[in-house]
Amino acid sequence: MQKNITVIEGDGIGPEVTRQSVKILNAIAAQFNHTFNYTYHLMGAVAIDKTGNPLPDETIESCLNSDAVLFGAIGHPKYDNDPTAKVRPEQGLLKLRKSLQLFANIRPVNTYPALQHLAPLKAEKLEGVDFIIFRELTGGIYFGKKELSEDGTKASDDCVYTTPEIERIAHLAFQYAQKPERRKKLTLVDKANVLETSRLWRKVVQEISKQYPDVAVDYMFVDNASMQIMLNPKQFDIVLTENMFGDIISDEASVLSGSLGLLPSASVGTGTVLFEPIHGSYPQAAGKDIANPLGSILSAAMMLEHFGLSTEAALVREAVKWTLENGFVSKDIEPVNFYFTSTIGDLISDYVKSTDHERINVENVQLRKSTII
Ligand SMILES: NC(=O)C1=CN([C@@H]2O[C@H](COP(=O)(O)OP(=O)(O)OC[C@H]3O[C@@H](n4cnc5c(N)ncnc54)[C@H](O)[C@@H]3O)[C@@H](O)[C@H]2O)C=CC1
Numbered sequence: 001m002q003k004n005i006t007v008i009e010g011d012g013i014g015p016e017v018t019r020q021s022v023k024i025l026n027a028i029a030a031q032f033n034h035t036f037n038y039t040y041h042l043m044g045a046v047a048i049d050k051t052g053n054p055l056p057d058e059t060i061e062s063c064l065n066s067d068a069v070l071f072g073a074i075g076h077p078k079y080d081n082d083p084t085a086k087v088r089p090e091q092g093l094l095k096l097r098k099s100l101q102l103f104a105n106i107r108p109v110n111t112y113p114a115l116q117h118l119a120p121l122k123a124e125k126l127e128g129v130d131f132i133i134f135r136e137l138t139g140g141i142y143f144g145k146k147e148l149s150e151d152g153t154k155a156s157d158d159c160v161y162t163t164p165e166i167e168r169i170a171h172l173a174f175q176y177a178q179k180p181e182r183r184k185k186l187t188l189v190d191k192a193n194v195l196e197t198s199r200l201w202r203k204v205v206q207e208i209s210k211q212y213p214d215v216a217v218d219y220m221f222v223d224n225a226s227m228q229i230m231l232n233p234k235q236f237d238i239v240l241t242e243n244m245f246g247d248i249i250s251d252e253a254s255v256l257s258g259s260l261g262l263l264p265s266a267s268v269g270t271g272t273v274l275f276e277p278i279h280g281s282y283p284q285a286a287g288k289d290i291a292n293p294l295g296s297i298l299s300a301a302m303m304l305e306h307f308g309l310s311t312e313a314a315l316v317r318e319a320v321k322w323t324l325e326n327g328f329v330s331k332d333i334e335p336v337n338f339y340f341t342s343t344i345g346d347l348i349s350d351y352v353k354s355t356d357h358e359r360i361n362v363e364n365v366q367l368r369k370s371t372i373i
């Protein structure tokens with residue numbers, strides 16, 4: 001199989017985690033006789049620094065003409081700490097999502113036996129946690145009209161949703177809920193007791209649910225949902241929600257897995273699909289080779305799945321589990337005896353290429369582990 005992939009490494013830890021994914025995609029290509037061609041493009045602070053524009057036209061063009069996009073993260077403290085900045089890295093990401101019409105961000109949440117000690121819940125509440133957050137990605141408050149009064153004392157962000165915007169992601173979420181491996185339950189997370197937009201979400205979802213009689217629908221206010229995710233996560237199967245609520249509850253849900261650095265995502269729409277870890281640019285770790293690359297690597301596995309390469313995707317996921325079970329983990333998981341980002345990438349690549357996983361030379365790996373940074 002031959003695929004053209006646009007790679008947007010972005011800012012902060014974006015480049016170092018994305019490079020591990022490319023390493024693993026190359027290992028898969030070598031092992032299974034595929035060809036993955038990569039075209040690198042700029043977005044975010046690095047793009048502003050080089051071109052003045054957080055999303056150069058060439059980046060959009062390349063994404064539109066690719067089979068998939070692999071994205072790292074954007075964002076830089078020099079913009080975060082300057083509330084008056086007119087151009088921001090995040091504008092690039094929002095514009096790309098809009099340009100590619102990536103209306104649904106799919107964020108699977110799983111737990112790993114090897115990491116259960118990290119979550120603030122007992123093992124019996126964590127075992128078998130398996131839900132998917134369907135976060136609307138091109139509407140809502142992040143895209144509404146923004147205003148700041150001339151005297152700088154009043155600001156507003158409009159939250160707008162239309163019926164078609166809700167319908168398209170709702171259909172996608174219901175269709176996922178019907179898949180044989182799912183538990184056929186959909187929870188709409190909203191704030192319909194207060195927000196008009198949430199009431200529209202409820203109305204549209206109630207109407208659409210009639211077309212999916214085999215899927216049980218549950219409605220939950222976002223404040224309660226935030227608590228339920230931490231108290232009883234196994235009750236969730238498919239979680240459908242708007243842009244900002246999905247952004248927030250998915251970072252929260254990553255605590256169940258063990259780290260924000262573990263969660264992958266796929267952003268889907270009408271054309272090219274984009275794959276990205278759910279975390280941001282984690283600027284404090286940039287260039288230190290300490291970030292967890294697994295969110296990005298699992299996003300690459302979702303990309304393989306999207307290409308119809310299920311065996312290859314399963315092998316990457318198996319390799320990820322193998323690193324976790326053998327303690328080859330990054331600093332967020334094991335703060336003292338951790339392994340470098342690049343070492344974890346090498347290990348997963350070795351695993352993918354190896355025909356006998358027992359014989360991967362882990363002794364050599366011990367030498368590459370960090371002592372203290
Ligand atoms: N998709 C994107 O590109 C996103 C970009 N951002 C941007 O990223 C910058 C930093 O934002 P923050 O709020 O600090 O969020 P963040 O997700 O970058 O980091 C929050 C915390 O999560 C942990 N973390 C995140 N990724 C990790 C990884 N791969 N390995 C280990 N630990 C990890 C770290 O403890 C970090 O301090 C900002 O400029 C923000 O706008 C934030 C979220 C998403």
Ligand SMILES: CC(C)CC(=O)C(=O)O
Nearest residue numbers: 090093094142247278280
């Ligand atoms: C620019 C932000 C909306 C990025 C973010 O937090 C996310 O997509 O999860």
Ligand SMILES: [Mg+2]
Nearest residue numbers: 247248251278
């Ligand atoms: Mg976020």
